[in-house]
Amino acid sequence: MDRRDFLFRAASGVGGLALTHLLGQQGLLGQEPKPELNGGLHHRARVKRIIHLFMNGGASPMDTFDYKPELARRHGQKFDPGGGARVEASTSTPGAVLKSPYEWKQSGQCGHWVSSAFPHLATRVDDLAFIHSMVSKTNVHGPGVYMQNTGFVLPGFPSMGAWVSYALGRLSDDLPAFVVIPDSRGLPYNSKGSFSSGFLPVAHQGTILKPTSPEPIADLFPPKSALHVTRESEVEGLELLARMNREHQASHPGDSRLEGRLASYELAARMQLSAPVALDLSKETEATRRLYGLDEKPTSDFGTSCLTARRLLERGVRFIQLWSGTAGATGNWDNHADISRELTFIATSVDRPIAALLQDLKDRGLLEDTLVVWTTEFGRMPFSQGSVGRDHNGGTFVTWLAGAGVRPGVTYGESDEWGWKAAKDPVFCYDLHATILHLLGIDHERLTFRHDGSDRRLTDVHGHVIKDLLA
DSSP states (O other): OOHHHHHHHHTSSHHHHHHHHHHHHTTOSSSOOOOOTTTOSSSOOSOSEEEEEEETTOOOGGGTTOOOHHHHHTTTSBOOOSTTOOOOOSSSOOOBBOOOSSOEEEETTTTEEEETTOTTGGGGGGGEEEEEEEOOSOOSHHHHHHHHHHSSSSSSSOOHHHHHHHHHOOSOSSSOSEEEEOOTTOOOTTGGGGGOOTTSOGGGSOEEOOTTSSSSSTTSSOOTTOTTOOHHHHHHHHHHHHHHHHHHHHHOTTOHHHHHHHHHHHHHHHHHHHHHHHHOGGGSOHHHHHHHTTTSHHHHHHHHHHHHHHHHHHTTOOEEEEEEOOSSSSSSSOOSSBHHHHHHHHHHHHHHHHHHHHHHHHHTTGGGSEEEEEEESOEEOSBOBTTBBOOEEOSOEEEEEEETTBOTTEEEOEEOTTSSSEEESOBOHHHHHHHHHHHTTOOTTTOOEEETTEEEOTTTTOOOOOGGGBO
C-alpha cells in the first residue's frame, strides 16, 4: 500500500480523520510542524490570543478619542485648512466646521482625552495604547473594510484572522482557531468577504458564531424536524461521504476546498460537545452579568458577544473578531445625518461591554497574553454634512490596542488641528498588521503564501512594526 492509498483509507471515517489530524500535528504528513503554543513562528511571542473589535461604518475620531478644541473655536465657520488645499467630501458638499456635541475630559493617570460618548472606556485608558494617525487609501466602506482586514482594497485576499490561523494553527482541538461574532442585527459591509481565507486553504476562514441566535452555529446539529436522522444513519452517511471524498480528492489533488470541508466536519464533530459548553452563559455569576450589561437592552447583545468571546479565549480560540454595526447607512458608525443621535446609540451599545471585557480579562490574568485591538475602516470629516452629520474621511482615524506586549497609557501619532489629516507618524493598516504579527511571534515579511506566481503577504510590500507601542 502506497502512502496516498494509506491516507485515503485512513480517512474513511471520523476516526480516520482524527488520525490524519493527529499525524499532521506530529509533522508526519510531510508538512512543517506548527510552532509551540507560545513559541512564535519566527521569534518569541508576546501574544497568544487576539480579540479584534471592529466598529463597522467609520467611527468619528473627533467625537470619541481625538480631542479637537479647534473645532469648537471655529464652529460654523467655513472649513479652510490653508495652503490652497482642495476640500472634498465623499457623498456630500463640504459644510461648515462642526464641533463635537460631546463633553470632553482627561481620564486616568495618562490624562488621555475621551468624549462623554465613552464614560466606561474612559476608566480604562491607562490600559490602552492609542494610535491617533491611522490613514486609509479609501473613504468608501467596502474597500475600506477590506483594507483594514486584509491589507487590500479589493476582494479575494485573506483576512488577518485567516493569516494567523494559517501561520500558527489552533490552540484547541475542539474549537476553531478563528471565530467571527457579527453584530446580532446582521453582517457588516462585504458580508463574509471581510473574514474569508481568500487564496489560503479554506480551513482557515472565520467560523461565524451568533451567540444571541437560537442557532448560534449554523448546521452544527440536525434540525429538530429531521426525526429520520439517527446515530446509525449518521455513521452510514459519513461512510458514504468518505468514499465520495476519496474519489474526489484523487481526481482533484490540488483543490483545498475538500480538505477544508473534511477539516470542518472533523471539527464540527468535536464542537458538538465543546461549543454548547462555551456558549452557556448560565454558569456566569450575577456580578459578571451586571458587569457586561447583559440584562439591559442597550448593551445586552454586544455584552453577550464580549462575554462569549472571553469564554472562547479561555477554551483555546486564538483569534476572535467582534463586529459592531451592520451594512447600510443607519444603525452603525456611519453617522451621516446626526452625530449626537446616531453615534450615541451605537457607542452606548459597546462602551460598557468593551470596558467590562478589558476588566474581566485583566482580573483573570488573560490580558497578560491576550491582545485587544479596537479599530474601524476610516474616520469622519471635521465639517458638517447637512447640518449635524459627518461624511467619510480616510485622512485620519483612531485605533487603540491593549494587553500583552503593548505599552499602556501611551499615544502614538497625531492628526492635524482639525482632525482632517494625519499630521505626524501616519499609520497604515500594513503597519498595524505588522505590529500585531510581531507580537504573535511572526515576522510579517516572512509570512508568505505562493499565489499566481507571487509570494503574497498580509502586509503586501509595505509595513513597519510600530516599536514605540511595544512594552
